[in-house]
Amino acid sequence: MDLKGYLSDKRAIINQALKEVLPEPVGPAAKVIESMGYSLFAGGKRLRPILCMAGAEVVGGSATAVIPVACAIELIHTYSLIHDDLPLMDDDDLRRGKPTNHKVFGDALALLAGDGLLTEAFNMMTSVKLSEALPPHLIIRVIGLIARSAGFQGMVGGQVVDIQTERQKINLSTLEFIHACKTGALITASVASGAILGGGSESDIKTITSYGKRIGQAFQIADDILDVEGDFNDLGKATGSDERKGKNTYPKLVGLGGSKKLQKKLVADAIKTLASFDHRADPLRALALYIIERKK
């Protein structure tokens, strides 16, 4: 299949929908709307929303109907990057080739822009448009899934352990915990929420969740590898930052060769997981490969 065309079509749809999320930055709180928009349109790949739409399609659901949820997940992803870049966290100056949010708007506004994006994500999932298109009990189920994947049992939990274990020697199972929570949980929730809202059976949702966990782990390993081998111009930020910060990564724990072998195995397993699906799973198959072949 033509993944490049698929990605660019879906990305255009998501970018268009995201443009409607925020009002014009006018009024007393204009600055925070500007700050939220700055990071939301800083050149993200829109991988999570695309996974959500593909997750709906694979079970025969409508990719269009899930757009508000797909966008909400992108807002949550964006909030996590803003908070993660703050001086009190990873203290990063560049993201996707642009100054990070707090470098442009200051720390307080960056904090609040992150809070605003996270909160607005949940508002979006209650939109009239979504409630008219999909059964309310499925919407509630998906809000819960996404909240847990982003919260202390998921992304927030992973960030905590990531920060706490900097410059410490950890074992592979702790690293797997960090990666599964910090990155894997929201990626898994993206594709699983698509499958839930698309009307997938419990067995379909289980299969898609297994697929999500595998590509989620592969995604973070690919990120770790890019931080060693990537190109500044592709990444939009300096490589070697994990090393400088004393972060625990796959290359550090199992070497570059071991990391590449592992990510390939995960992607192969993810594709195998989809064996019972027909051609409608082709985007998910192609996305699994894209995740480890991407340059940024």
Next chain:
Amino acid sequence: MDLKGYLSDKRAIINQALKEVLPEPVGPAAKVIESMGYSLFAGGKRLRPILCMAGAEVVGGSATAVIPVACAIELIHTYSLIHDDLPLMDDDDLRRGKPTNHKVFGDALALLAGDGLLTEAFNMMTSVKLSEALPPHLIIRVIGLIARSAGFQGMVGGQVVDIQTERQKINLSTLEFIHACKTGALITASVASGAILGGGSESDIKTITSYGKRIGQAFQIADDILDVEGDFNDLGKATGSDERKGKNTYPKLVGLGGSKKLQKKLVADAIKTLASFDHRADPLRALALYIIERKK
């Protein structure tokens, strides 16, 4: 009515329910669970959850059924305090007589504990218990209302303007905007979501929302006055902090006398708003008075 008994009964119910929100702090992410719990059980008045329960009762609904939402609102309130106290925001060392979250757990963990509480609030509102007790479309409506009241159109928006106008001269309408967003929106959403989930008519919900806006504004004026006239031992923090930070407050803009007059008028108006309700509105009437008579 015996407001003291009412408050202490409801507070006990909420505290018991909140105890079940967080798991035991074990496992790799134990520290963030501990940090979330530290602030959640730091002696809050539980005013917002009580308003939510009273909002359900006034329209003849079940106060027990709305407990997960009442607790979720308290989590959102607690997150806002943790982020607000961070050095990059108000930089406060004491809250309710105890060291603030970041003073105990460090800035990064405090940030993440706030993020975790905000996110978990939305997970709580999708609980099976709630979905079994109440119609799903009302739950979705309330999740949206609470998200908007906490987000850039509400609390976050108010915080932004509050921070940006420090040490600046502003007019009364900007101060009203800050107060309505920063404090009023979530207080209004607390009582309105109770009325929605309690099965109130659209007219009831409108009335309760008007009541909420008035007590929300009165609450913030009372806070401003307490910061001038309050007692350290009651408040658990030093007074005069608004003055030191150059915050815009009602006492600063209209004087102490003007502020007291205004809060009394707001409470009288709030009580008048409830005229069409019977004795079931007595708790809301008493709560309106409590809001300006409290010592902390």
